[in-house]
Amino acid sequence: TLSHSEVLDKRGNFYTDNLRSASAEDTYYLRGTGQDEALEPHFTFHGFRYLRIDAYPGAPKPEDFTAVALYSDMPATGSFSCSDPLINQLQSNIQWGQKGNFLDVPTDCPQRDERLGWTGDAEVFSSTAAFNRNTNSFFAKWLRDLAADQGPDGAVPFVVPSMPFTSGKNLTGAAGWSDAATVIPWDLYALFGDRRTLAVQYPSMKAWVKYIQDRSRNDLWDTGFQFGDWLAYDLDDDNAGRSAVTSHALIAQCFWAHSTQIMLDAATVLGKTDDVATYTALLQRIKAAYLREYVTPGGALMSNTQTAYVLALHFDMLPENLRAQAADRLALNVADYDNHLTTGFLGTPYLCQVLSRFGHADVAYKLLLQKTYPSWLYPVTMGATTVWERWNSMRPDSTFAPPSMTSFNHYAYGAIGHWLYTTVAGLNVGAPGYRTFTVRPQLGGGFTQATAALETVYGATRAHWQTSGDQLALDVTVPPNATATVYLPTTNPGSVREGNRRLDANKGLQAGPAQDGYLPVQVGSGQYHFTTEWAPKATAALAPR
Structure with missing residues (x-):
């Protein structure tokens, strides 16, 4: 008999009270021929982290048991x-x-x-x-x-x-x-x-x-x-x-x-x-x-x-x-x-x-x-x-x-998770299906880097930022037939480089006027490596009532 549980109690005991009326048990009757038998339930599934084995013939070996993750066929994106x-x-x-x-x-x-x-x-x-x-x-x-x-x-x-x-x-x-x-x-x-x-x-x-x-x-x-x-x-x-x-x-x-x-x-x-x-x-x-x-x-x-x-x-x-x-x-x-x-x-x-x-x-x-x-x-x-x-x-x-x-x-x-992807990493949808999107990370929390990658209907997108002292590097991938607006957390266009070139010397990139502490740059499909000087914004402290 195989019993299933999510957690063990504070004494290490098998805990099933939270399953309510669900027994979460699978009982098998062996043929008794002494030959190896492979057992797997076909008509149920269980949510579990721990397995209890009762009436097992012989000493159980971990390698004889495999937990199979069962879920609908949804490609990871x-x-x-x-x-x-x-x-x-x-x-x-x-x-x-x-x-x-x-x-x-x-x-x-x-x-x-x-x-x-x-x-x-x-x-x-x-x-x-x-x-x-x-x-x-x-x-x-x-x-x-x-x-x-x-x-x-x-x-x-x-x-x-x-x-x-x-x-x-x-x-x-x-x-x-x-x-x-x-x-x-x-x-x-x-x-x-x-x-x-x-x-x-x-x-x-x-x-x-x-x-x-x-x-x-x-x-x-x-x-x-x-x-x-x-x-x-x-x-x-x-x-x-x-x-x-x-x-x-x-x-x-x-x-x-x-x-x-x-x-x-x-x-x-x-x-x-x-x-x-x-x-x-x-x-x-x-x-x-x-x-x-x-x-x-x-x-x-x-x-x-x-x-x-x-x-x-x-x-x-x-x-x-x-x-x-x-x-x-x-x-x-x-x-x-x-x-x-x-x-x-x-x-x-x-x-x-x-x-x-x-x-x-x-x-x-x-x-x-x-x-x-x-x-x-x-x-x-x-x-x-x-x-x-x-x-x-x-x-x-x-x-x-x-x-x-x-x-x-x-x-x-x-x-x-939505906030982690769209705000910490900064990857956010614009036009439906990410035909256009924005990369606008809000840095904070003492994080020194964050990455979000997504397979959209147009192809692979990616936003990765990393800080080192007062320097920020921001890498962006834009798939074919898509465009993006990259918001760099700086108000000084002269400090920005894409690859090895100053932003104002890169004719393929269009930078708009700085707004709310960010410099927006329009980009087409391709891979981009931006670097700029960066400093955290000062934030007024809020006292409790």
Whole structure:
């Protein structure tokens, strides 16, 4: 009998309580002939890290056992590495979490009595997943399943394929989960240039946004069940109000706006001019209602949480004159928690993106490099090889969170990968499919180098930077028929060289005026080696409240 487990307890014992009702056992009856037999299950799979063997004839030998990684055939396309070994382990955990869960459907976890295609997990991770592997066909097929399970009213179930436990319980149509209907088709279009899937899914996308609108009141989506910012930072007996509880209605309003913006963009791409006008007007009403209901005249939000400010800023819910102060409030909140995140499934994917976008990249790096709970590196320091469901699935004393919902292979928080690729390494899509792209690394965190490489539909792209003292080297690869804008972190064109030539002497390169501390250079297909003088930007310190 072979039993499977993700972890050992603090005494080194085999731990299976978190598998709930799943036995995770394979029992074989030998022929008894004394001849060698090769045993392999054909009708099941297991999520595990440890194997227990009972009733084995003779002394087990490790070389007699092979663990086979089973996942859908998705070619590896992207890679990331940097000078910090813990971040490299985090990247490995993100990739293994994807492989362990992308088996025909994007399951939330591969080990316990569940293994369901939860829409929320897939939605927040889809852009990271598409960098690691070519998920275009994988998600295109699953989106067909989503549309097939969609209700006649446009409701999207929480798991796809749908399961009986959602029937008759109004367990459909939640912000951030059901928005997989709009978010993932748009991600496939942006990252793979897949206009066909966007067109095929458009009726499903449209039906989902109509579902929200039909249940709104005064342009506010404040009805029905919501998960909210699932598994955000929470404390027992929280008399001091330190738990990061964000209004479910506020979250729902932000995601309604997000899906509506996607519909506006998709209608533009597909030439549906009437829908463009409809969604433009709807988006204005949604944002006006948000400001009226959830924002004070001074720009504070009804929920003073990291997730509330992250969603407001990432989805452009605030007018431009209120955005800088909102970003400052977010940075102060992070400082108030001693440079720890407090976000859950819906706030975490965008947290570092927002901080970087609004001038707080130093805070984003502090969060990335934080090693104590709650943080991305805390599980790494505890020996994790995949991404956990909870920030503290294992506590610092090596005891476990409640086994009713503690998975050690849950990829949602691995969505930080998107920020690693696009901001730390600086490789970011422009026109669909990377026909145009930007290379704009935000250096920080004490890193001395970072690399992101990606096999796009146009060919191989790569961005690699390395510092040595006050010198920066930036290598860029642009595939055929593609162009890129390289942003060099300097305002002095005279200090820049490409190869052995000064930038101003290279007639094939066009440099624009410096902006926000960067010098933009337009480049065509080819390989480039830029060098320049570099110095970190001074950043004002933010004191906690």
